[in-house]
Amino acid sequence: MTSVRPALLVPTATYRLQLQPGFPFAAAARAVPYLASLGVSHLHLSPVLEAVPGSAHGYDVVDHARVRDELGGEQGLRALSRTAREHGLGLVADLVPNHMALSARHNHALWEVLREGPESPYARWFDIDWEAGGGQVLLPVLGGPLGAEAGRLTVDGDVLRYCDQVFPLREGTGGLPLTALLDAQWYRPVWWRLARTELNYRRFFSISELIGVRVEDPEVFEATHAKILALLREGVLDGLRVDHPDGLADPDGYLRRLHEATGGRWTVVEKILADGERLPAAWPVAGTTGYDALRHVDGLFTDPAGAGELVGRYRRFAAPQTDRGGAWAATVRRAAYRVLGHELAAEMDRLTRVAHRVCAGAPDPVLRDRAPWALRTALRELLVRLGVYRPYASTDAAEVVTEEAAEEAKAAYAVPEEAGAVDVVRDLLLGRHGELPGVAELRARFAQTASALRAKSVEDTAFYRYVPLLAATEVGGNPGAPGVSPADFHAYCARVQRDWPTTGTVVSTHDTKRSADVRAALAVLTECPGRWADVLAEVVRDGEGGPDAQLAWVAWQTVFGLGPAAPERVREALLKHVREAGLYTSWTEPEPPYEEAVAAFVGTGPCGPPGARVAAFRAALEPYIRANVLGTALVHLTMPGVPDVYQGTEGEYRALVDPDNRGVAMFPPPEPGAKNALTAAALRLRARRPDAFGENASYAPLPAEGPAAAHCLAFIRSGQVITAVTRLSLRLEEAGGWSGTHLPLPPGHWVDLLDPERRFTGHARVADLFESLPVALLERSAEPQPNGVIGAP
Structure with a gap:
């Protein structure tokens, strides 16, 4: 594959900071010495332009020409940049091209x-x-x-x-x-x-x-990007993260214009790729912000068989209807219909008006006499059958708006002749009637509506209804098939290294519904679904079943993943959960009695005395949770791509959905532990050996040998660095442990950077490799070190 990529100032690793009035540029500058010592190359800043006063996130921009005063203004940003550069760091900023705040007094x-x-x-x-x-x-x-x-x-x-x-x-x-x-x-x-x-x-x-902002207009693009581009040209900023390009009328054209305007600076886009979807090869970007990497890393530590059993246990416990949270595909389809008829009703009306104007003014009689309701039905039925966020001008729309989907959509009509509206709409979207007046707008609005539908129906509805494993309901995830085999993971990494070697990778962000450490704990439940069901049966027998069984399942998984926490954190997360799910209450049609019952249940159940039973269960599983936490961190930091470390996640970080995960960061972390040491070792290695991880690096699986080989995931970067982690450690223990399993190392002597006194050569016994930690990070030593070498030549 050939793609145009920025060639300047490519980070080795970035560190995401959530700027807000309580954590302005000056606070970020004070954290620079610590962050530089951690080993990152760039600070990744949340939006820096003027936003609604008091905004805790900055995505509600009101003035593109000014750096936000509440953060310290342009002077503060420039001071932060100078401090960062004095410590060898650059700055990457979040760019919000799609929308502005509807705040007349500020905009x-x-x-x-x-x-x-x-x-x-x-x-x-x-x-x-x-x-x-x-x-x-x-x-x-x-x-x-x-x-x-x-x-x-x-x-x-x-x-x-x-x-x-x-x-x-x-x-x-x-x-x-x-x-x-x-x-x-x-x-x-x-x-x-x-x-x-x-x-x-x-x-x-x-x-x-x-x-929404029309950045497809060149004058609007120039006006809304002038300040950011000036900061790039002057060296205050070095790169960009583009927020939600799927909302734009023409993402392809926008990214080309941005690439030209920045001179090819390192840029990643917040693009959510469906399972099996590829980033458009023509986009002149470094890659995505990394949710595709998150899905693959999480999947490594999820037992597919156990996940399937967990679904069965969930259905028996919560007994939901199959289209209200018991079956993934049915849940998504039902949510999509609801969203189009409810939250996005105005968008559907506008899309229908555009389609009707195109047909009514078309010279081809095949397009005439199409009732608005028939066109609306066709649009709706095609939209709910899209398997990705949206089609693009640079890709074949026929692969997205498929013939199979069109045939299925026709079942919504009682009269066959009226079902012809489906073919009319599909042919217009595929350009089969030429460039009729209004067709370009129809395609753009169809794509924009599709992206909004996908986000609202999948991430903001279905993820809150289909909940057998909360760890799988993450941005870019596939809850219907959450496990990823080592072979599939290696294939994914090979593709990334070949096609998008400087793409972003993440495991925790400001948008993740649960931090990586919480998801890592929850993944252990796929290794013991029966024991989990038994624990829930005990607490329910004690009378703590909650307002409904599905909510109880969610609540108990939440406190299992989170561990000890203040009741208000759990309560706010669960209230958001039930409102997003929209089954018994919602943001726009709240049911106070139900929400009061949810809040009361948190205090008497998960965060009350019965919670001790779940806490004890988690404590018994702590070694396996630790293996997942450390394994997730090390794989993320050493796999192909540029890792983005979310603030605070270099150490133990247990957070739920925003705003729980958007608090003011503390530097340095109060209680450094094994994860801190691992993160620093990996990041410093990347900084010291960029050739081993960058665009010209290589990636290759390193298979273990022996009866427990499937539990050791290992790979080698550029022949110089080896990552090895334990996966499904509870299953491993139940099967008898490593039992003679070896990891054949390439020729040479290898130093474990997590414990430099330990060195390996030849066929290393995996039991020795993971003697002190369930992970290992090996670097080829320049000289043989005879003392402490483990393994046989």
Whole structure:
């Protein structure tokens, strides 16, 4: 495969910092000496541009021309860059091209659009369907229907006030009565619930507070990227992480333009690849942010057979209907239908309008006389059958919008002639009717809707409904088949080294639903599903079954993975879980009695006296959890790609979904342990031997030999570095241990960097290799070291 890649300042490893008012640039600068000593080459910063005041994440950008004041402004960023460079570090920043905050008082560009309407120079910035809104932008900002909220709308000079929100008034309208005044504006403030069906601007997923930006327009691209590009040119920044390119109208074109504008700086994209999907080869990027790596690393430490048994135990315990959380494919399909008809109803309406305009104005009679409902049905049925996030202009859409899916979709129609709408829509998406007016927009909006659907139906719904193994419900994961064999892992790594050797890799991020250490603990349950079911049966017999059996399963797995924790952390995570699942309550239609029962259950069950039974069970499994934790860390840090270490995860780090995992980082960690030492050893090795891990490095499996060979996963990088880890350690012990298993080492003498007094040569006994730790990191020694050598020549 041939692809264009940035050639400048490629990191050896990055360290992600979550900047926020409580952890600004100055705090990051104070952490630089420690982070430099850890062995990373670059700091990976969350968004640095001006955001909504108080934002804890920075993805709600309001001004692309300014570095965020609450973080220390541009002066603070430049000072951080200087400090980093003094310690040999560079900076990589998170870039948010898809959306801005819908905060009129802070977003100057949006303010001008609301004041001047479609004639504003800034109107081209935002993806607004003015015609659908009757010439007004719908703003879902009111707490209730207009009639109930009218008294809270007041005119103050040339602005309209509502609670703490401020909106500009169209010139000459300030003296009108309220109803006439509202009718005269370029916007219409409405009850927030109307956003579901009436919204007429593109947003981020179903988050109405984030309005889509049209970076496909060259002028908009230049205006929204000028500051970041200047910081790159001046050497303040060295690389970029692109947030959510799947939301853009033309990701291919955007990434080409970005590559040219940056001069080929190292850039990775937040692209979620479905199982078996490949990153478009034409994209001029270093690769992804690494969720595909996360899935493969997690899968290594998951027992496929045990995972299957766990599904059966889950079904018997929770007894869910197969389409409400008992079967993965059915759960995803049901969630997709719900999302399109509920959260993304406005997006479906806009997509249908575009399709109907194309057909109504087409010269080919085959496209005419297609009812909007028939086109909407065709679009819906094709969307729910996509197996990936979205199609791209640079890939064959027929591989995504398949003929098989089209044939299945026709079953939604009672009249065969009306089912022809499916072929019409598919042919338009595949370009079989040529470039008719509106077809390019249809393709773009279909793809954008597809990405929002995938995120909302899979990650934000199905992952919360299908819960046999919580560790598998992670971004980019495949809960229907969570295990990854060593052979498949090696094949994946070989492809990465060949095709995308400087891609990003991660195991914990600001977006992971559970940190890597929590998932590593949960993976042990696939090695003992029967014992887990017995533990749950005991606590349920004690009367702690919770509001419903599915929630109980989730709650007990949560405290098993997390270990001892404050009840409020568990409570907030579980409340988010049940709202996302949308089975008994939701964010928009909450059921207070159910949520109160969930909160009460946390205190009396998982975080109450019965929780001691699960805590004891976890304590008994601690050696196997430790093997997974250390194995996950070492594989991640030494496999092909550029590892990104999330703040705090160099040490033991147990966190749940945001905001639990987005707190202020502490440097250095208060209690360094084996994982800290392992992380530092691997990162310092990467810094010292970049040739062994970089673009021109090599990767090869190193198979063990003997009865327990399947439990030793090993590989060699560039003939110089060997990683060896224990997998499925509980199963290993039950089978009798290593029992004469050996790891044939390449010629030479090998030093264990995790214990430099230990050296190996020849056929190393795996029992010796893992005598003190369940992992080993070996480096070829320049000179023979006769003392302490283990193995036979």
